[in-house]
Amino acid sequence: MTDTNWTPDLTAFPGPKYLGLSRALREAIRAGELAPGARLPPVRELAWAIGVTPGTVARAYQQATQEGLLAATVGRGTFVAAAAPRLGPTQPLHIDRPRDVAGQVNMRAPTLPEIGQAPAFAAALDRIGRGISVAWHDYPSQTDEAPLRRAICDWLSDRALGPLDAEDVALTLGGQNAISLVLLCCLRGDRPVVLTEDLSYPGFRHAARLARAEVIGIETDREGMVPDALEAACRRHGAQVLCLTAEAQNPTTARLTPARREAIVAIARRYDLQIIDDDCYALSVSVLPSLRALAPERCWHVGSWSKSISPALRFGYIACPRGLGQSGRLTAQHSFFALPRPLTELALDLLESGEARRLRALVQEEQDRRLAAVVAALDGQDLSWQPGVQFLYLRLRPGWQASAFARAAEAEGVFLRPADEFAAPGIRAPNAVRLALAGRAPWPDFTAALDRLARLLQRPPQEAEV
CATH class of the missing domain: 3.90.1150.10 (Aspartate Aminotransferase, domain 1)
Incomplete structure (x- = not known):
């Protein structure tokens, strides 16, 4: 194992810098400039050396890792991969939370402000602790979640979601888990295609990669996704799922106009696209018809408490298309049976008490x-x-x-x-x-x-x- 202070010149690689860096990595490895086992510079060190952001370097390292060119080991670094592929992690564990330093x-x-979540949770846990019984000794089940699913329908009553009842709801371990579950429900074949906004929440891409899907970015403007670009991609790629954010697009904050919503739904019906609408960042109240209200037969409306109450709970939900709630819950059941009983009871108490x-x-x-x-x-x-x-x-x-x-x-x-x-x-x-x-x-x-x-x-x- 050897270290390297490799500092590529990206001027020879036009286009997005992360793609240029990944191409430079590929060429250096193939030319023998970077030998198998060589340790690459840390992300921040290389970013400063070549004048890009740490995110650019991390993204290039991730792409090269997925191609099998690099191997990453938590706590040790990123290395040029050996010729023979090995099982194990394909990228380092990523925690986007630098240590708090005074003044930074x-x-x-x-990150959510601390406005009394801890004492509210402690009081709720004290209340539900009095009701612990022998039933808590068994596996949780989807049946046990029925009261919480009904409470979530009430929680979502300030959204224009169309017809919604407890049978339409699946509960998840946060919003990212919800997106992954929907892709598991919807994607078919060896090489499925997922469409996203050209700039979008990276979690869409991570979930698609886990499902072995190709991701295609669709042009957006200040009104959101451009319908003509979406239709062209549907014709070209035969996609199965469209992931987007109608209310508060991440990162641009764009909100899909009513006309754009209608146009996107029409295209989804024409090409039989399932729609994932990520509502985790949205306002608590919206008067515009949601994509699920416009297309209740094909829109999976995803939400969570991570951006509104606390990310520590890892509590999310899906308002599934009409008639597909059981499919969503069955996929959740095959993944983790059901939410942990303490989480179910805590979330239900917070909803019924009004604390949420x-x-x-x-x-x-x-x-x-x-x-x-x-x-x-x-x-x-x-x-x-x-x-x-x-x-x-x-x-x-x-x-x-x-x-x-x-x-x-x-x-x-x-x-x-x-x-x-x-x-x-x-x-x-x-x-x-x-x-x-x-x-x-x-x-x-x-x-x-x-x-x-x-x-x-x-x-x-x-x-x-x-």
């Missing part, structure tokens, strides 16, 4: 306060946002490139996410970054971070050293 603010991933709605309202109140602070601090910038949504999308003006801006912000103790981390394979990302609301950051640190970002935006590289 993580705006890469939304109270906590969601308090989270929303604090997030709205932070959202207003970002909008005020970055006044005059090309910023997209929605009330109630926990991130903003900043299109950078000439003078800054997304990768350089993210590095400069990181040097100032502020962590951002460039648009290229959301790009589907082969998609050239726009010059933009996503700013997540750092709900856990102390308020003085949060406002100081916004001041630093505002100063950076006013002083692009040609005017200030970065």
Whole structure:
């Protein structure tokens, strides 16, 4: 095993930087420049050396790992793979949560504010603890979840979802698990195709890869997915599933217009596409007809409590298409039987006591306060946002490139996410970054971070050293 300080020149590889880096890796390995067993530089070290974001390097490493060129071992690093493939992890365990350091603010991933979740959970656990019986000794079952499924229908009553009852609901271990379960329900064949927005939640791609599916990105604009581009992809690729976000697109915050919703549903029916609508980031109330309301026979509406109450619970749900709730629950049953009994009882208590709605309202109140602070601090910038949504999308003006801006912000103790981390394979990302609301950051640190970002935006590289 040998270390290498390999630093490729990406100017020979036009296009998205992560694709250029993955091609440079491929060529260096084939040419023998990187020998089997050589340890590659750590992600952050290589990112600084070649002038890209850590996310770009991580994405290139991940792609090369999936091709079998690299092998990653948790705690040891990333290596050029041996000639013979071996079973085992294909990428390092990824936790997008840097350690909290005084003065640093993580705006890469939304974090919820602490508004009393812990005492609320403790009180609920105390209440349900009094009812523990011998039934808790057996495997959980889908039948046991029926009261919670009915309560979730009431929880979703502020959404325009069309006809919905407890038989339409499947409960999951968070939103990501819900997406994976739907793909397991819907995908068929050796090489299925999944369509996503050209910039989209990376979890769609991760779930599709686990299902051995190819991912195709579809053009979007400020109104969401472009119907003509979707229809062209359907004709070309014969896709089975469309993954998108109608209410609060991640990362752009775009909201599908009513006309776009109608057009997308018509195309889905024409080409027999199943639709996954990820509603995990959306507002608590929406008056627009959801995709499930428009296409109740083919839309799987996914939600969770991770962005509204607490991600620690790992509690999610699917409003399945009419008549397919049993299919969703059967897939869940084959995966994990049913939710753990303590989680089921805790979620049901929070719903029936009204605590879930109270906590969601308090989270929303604090997030709205932070959202207003970002909008005020970055006044005059090309910023997209929605009330109630926990991130903003900043299109950078000439003078800054997304990768350089993210590095400069990181040097100032502020962590951002460039648009290229959301790009589907082969998609050239726009010059933009996503700013997540750092709900856990102390308020003085949060406002100081916004001041630093505002100063950076006013002083692009040609005017200030970065």
